[in-house]
Amino acid sequence: MSCSIFILIFEPFEIENQTGEWYVDLIIFSLGIIFFLSILLIEFLVPKVIPKLFENWNFGKAILWYAWVILFVGAVMFTYKSYLGGFRDFTWMEYFSVLGRILIIGITVSFFTLGVISYLNRQRFSLISSNENYKIKAPNSKSIRLNLNNVMYIVSDDNYVDIHLNADGKREKIVFRSSLKNIESQIVTSLTPIYRCHRRHLINIKFFEIKKNTSRNVKIQLINYDDEIPVSKQYADLIVSLLQVRP
Template sequence: MNDWAKLKDILKEESTLLSRKEKIYFVILVGCFVFLFLLFFQPFGVNNYNSKETITLEFLLAMLLMWMVVSLLLAFNEFLIFPMVVKQPTRGKMLSWIIWSMLWLGSGVFLFYNYLGAWHDFRLSSYFEFLANIGALSLFPLGGLFLYLKIRELRKALELDHPYTYRAGEDEFLLVFTAENQKDHFTLPLKLLLFIESDDNYVSIHHLQDARVTKTLFRKSLKSIQEEALHPALLRCHRSYLINLTHLQQIHGNRNKLKVFLNHVKDPIPVSRQYMDSLFALVSQSSQIG
């Protein structure tokens, strides 16, 4: 039951969409893929089961027409039908849209194929076979599309600015650091803290003072500060660093070498592999931090 509830929540999540320019590229690339795949591999008996699989002028022209039909069907589907049907895209709606697109494309290709062949294969059994073949063929462009969206999402996470969204009164939130001896204290507004750096048995608290960056040495371990969870915007990103997301300016690099840039801080701060997922998760939900 819990798994079903989780699945429903996933399907309700907002889905990533292609821009108009990306859709044009997608339509062109899918048309090219179908044309080249059918021309050189000749599956599903498209060449009338020619044992020699020779590419005649007639067959080439037929495949060019098929390319045009597939491209037109996809373009009509994406640019005319999609905006009318899908108003608020979610993962569930996009899954339904993919299924519909396969039905739409399969039906169109089936009718066009029979039109070229004088309706010689216009049977219900052949129609379902066409749908199965189109579904199998669609796995290749769909796989490429999902991979592209994943790479685009990762690039966006790695290259774009990530401003923190403040909540009411958060500017004046006070961080209270207590030393290991439980006697010494250091109090600092959240908005003034930049990052904390490990320094043997001490930490260097880098913060703003009179609009200038300064650091205060404090006897406490970085691990203990992390465990105290003084505020969700404080994130451990490296064994030697804990950063304040409210000053996060940019994330740059890849999983082999990731760095973050903070406001008022000249040098980038490294991010360890073990903290990358936590960083991306918090950044993507920055509007909910508080």
């Protein structure tokens, strides 16, 4: 929808109604609809059909995935455009031209849309991948799988970590032989809600609220529970800002 409105208003790449007929505007508007539907198809259908492809998501996988998304959406838009034009320009050159247009329009609209959403609700970006199952590995230990949406916090205990979970309102604790740094390297990314708040603690910010906030001391508390977690000075500004903007 955003792309349709963007194309109609700004008329990029000479995509404009030169006839003045209302149905031409409708055809131009349909380009944005097809663009949206093709992204909806690949972003929601593929993860459900091939969920293992999205496990242990990282930057490299994201680059490959969105390169594929651009190629797929480009193919759909190229086919639709060629159909409207009677397949007169059904060539590789035109396909790459469509890819370039999609990339520029998509990036422009996406940055604007994401900027608005981020301004209104920055916190939700960290929850994008919270429902993914992460396979956690450690030397001399059997790997485990964690759904980050269920992880409340993780605390280091010498050579082990205590992983506190909340699944469907039921608390559970897993003791896993690993360093906290090893766990952090596998689950803390810009897309997850897990943050380090202390040398011994990782937290899921959606489960916490600010208990005490002074210039000398910051403490957070597990919502609906008595668990209190200290916040080191070096992490205090970030953790407080994240909890303050949470809806």
